[in-house]
Amino acid sequence: MTGLSDAAALDDPVGESLRAHHAHLARRLGGAATYIPEVATFSAVPAEPDAAAWQDLAKLLGPGEFADMFSCPAIPPPDWEPVFVLEGRQMVWAGDSVPDPSPDEAGAGVIRLGAEDVPEMLDLVERTRPGPFQPRTHELGPYLGIRDGGTLVAMVGERLRPPGWTEISAVCTAPEARGRGHAVRLLRAHLARVVARGERPFLHVAEANSGARALYERLGFETRKKVTFRGFRTP
Numbered sequence: 001m002t003g004l005s006d007a008a009a010l011d012d013p014v015g016e017s018l019r020a021h022h023a024h025l026a027r028r029l030g031g032a033a034t035y036i037p038e039v040a041t042f043s044a045v046p047a048e049p050d051a052a053a054w055q056d057l058a059k060l061l062g063p064g065e066f067a068d069m070f071s072c073p074a075i076p077p078p079d080w081e082p083v084f085v086l087e088g089r090q091m092v093w094a095g096d097s098v099p100d101p102s103p104d105e106a107g108a109g110v111i112r113l114g115a116e117d118v119p120e121m122l123d124l125v126e127r128t129r130p131g132p133f134q135p136r137t138h139e140l141g142p143y144l145g146i147r148d149g150g151t152l153v154a155m156v157g158e159r160l161r162p163p164g165w166t167e168i169s170a171v172c173t174a175p176e177a178r179g180r181g182h183a184v185r186l187l188r189a190h191l192a193r194v195v196a197r198g199e200r201p202f203l204h205v206a207e208a209n210s211g212a213r214a215l216y217e218r219l220g221f222e223t224r225k226k227v228t229f230r231g232f233r234t235p
């Protein structure tokens with residue numbers, strides 16, 4: 001397994017992405033930051049936030065708005081209403097190189113998805129529920145897909161980009177197309193892309209999703225830590 005000494009950025013993946021690679025997609029006030037809502041719902045505050053940081057985020061989002069704090073361990077003041085809590089894991093890819101695809105895999109018709117594919121991407125997400133996905137989420141990083149008879153049946157994308165790392169996200173295959181290796185092909189294509197640009201792949205998975213976790217472990221991902229995803233409503 002590769003060293004994880006440079007993994008500190010993974011403790012605040014939303015804040016680190018908003019400060020750097022995704023700065024052009026950020027709205028910020030003081031130490032608080034959030035994505036443009038059509039891109040992602042995630043928000044960030046500094047480590048050990050004081051009351052002013054939470055006030056900045058509340059102002060940024062507006063009253064009674066959804067604050068998706070992703071894996072941030074800090075809890076906002078009591079007048080922020082809890083909306084959801086979800087236990088999960090952060091996993092990092094521990095391999096050294098991505099094996100070349102088999103000839104079958106190489107010809108599998110992996111395509112780059114763009115703005116014109118968004119209605120189909122939203123439909124696939126609605127049917128498979130891999131996690132949050134907005135109409136402009138695909139602007140966070142490349143999204144790759146597989147079509148069958150012209151219909152989009154599988155996709156995987158790149159989301160958070162803390163320095164040195166790329167999060168693989170929106171891993172989903174339509175129910176009728178499962179078990180044919182689509183997810184593995186798309187995941188390997190992303191692993192190859194991320195590793196080729198000198199970054200390291202990571203991802204998040206819900207604790208209850210043991211099927212997806214087993215798939216990630218087979219591909220070389222290891223659990224870095226357990227996380228709790230939390231969402232709130234601003235006062």
Ligand SMILES: CC(C)(COP(=O)(O)OP(=O)(O)OC[C@H]1O[C@@H](n2cnc3c(N)ncnc32)[C@H](O)[C@@H]1OP(=O)(O)O)[C@@H](O)C(=O)NCCC(=O)NCCS
Nearest residue numbers: 128130171172173178179180181182183184205211212215
């Ligand atoms: C997880 C998911 C993307 C897998 O898609 P897929 O295209 O069927 O995956 P593949 O065909 O590439 O499967 C690869 C292997 O993992 C296994 N596998 C896939 N999903 C599994 C599950 N839910 N439970 C157990 N095993 C699973 C397959 O059996 C296959 O094993 P095999 O190669 O020994 O036959 C799909 O089940 C899905 O869309 N789930 C709902 C969305 C989701 O949970 N996404 C993950 C969010 S973190």
